[in-house]
Amino acid sequence: MNHSITIEEQRHQVWKTGTVTAGTLTILFGFLFWYQSDPLWVGILRLIAFIFFSLTVFGALKLLDGPVSITITSTPTHIQVNYRQNEKTVQEEEFEQSTIEDFVLSTGDKSPLKHYLQPRSATLKVRFNDGHRDLHLFEYSGRTLFFDESMLSEVQDFLHAHHKHKERSEAE
Structure with missing residues (x-):
């Protein structure tokens, strides 16, 4: 589903x-x-x-x-990230659910100007099972994309819910 x-x-x-x-x-x-x-x-x-x-x-x-619109789709085995700009798909990414450990909200990587202009913006980082450093989940054209913190916390809750659902179904 x-x-x-x-x-x-x-x-x-x-x-x-x-x-x-x-x-x-x-x-x-x-x-x-x-x-x-x-x-x-x-x-x-x-x-x-x-x-x-x-x-x-x-x-x-x-x-x-124009702004980049992102659709995140969660299946039992993968997380798909679809980047759209001006109603055209410009980039697609896919992550295996089994390689992901956690999703972390991050606000510290912003430039001082962006921190001043958009104080309530943040991005998500992905922590993988291999133990290496966390990577930004939303990157397009060489730059990290920032979103409103409240909307991003909803996305984080969505990803956590589907990630935990996958872990529960694997345990059964």
């Missing part, structure tokens, strides 16, 4: 606000350097306009990506 739960990556409003602000400042500094006659100030204002233009493009690309 399959059971699944879906969660969405936590994102901060700073991307939208920052992109609009950088776009506005690009236009402002573009007009300023266009109507400036001193070559020194033209170069400085053009450089500043280009920096804000780059930030605008970077922010727009980040906004176009």
Whole structure:
């Protein structure tokens, strides 16, 4: 019997606000350097306009990506993690239930900026039976994904319940 739960990556409003602000400042500094006659100030204002233009493009690309949505499916033998972005499946992972010892809520691996912008975010780590270090359960494109702590505790409870159910059925 399959059971699944879906969660969405936590994102901060700073991307939208920052992109609009950088776009506005690009236009402002573009007009300023266009109507400036001193070559020194033209170069400085053009450089500043280009920096804000780059930030605008970077922010727009980040906004176009959209948040990553994750569906976790638990079967008696496996845990499947399906990553979706903009309604397309972008990555799939599968873990054997028998190799997993525990799921641990982790908040300590965040950068100081992310800790400031998203103080109630966390991620899950998987502790395997082989005794090596814990690994992040949710990683996409080389980065660890963070979620709201309350939603992540529901996921942790879901995984613990299905993991314990599997252990009980193996014992019988």
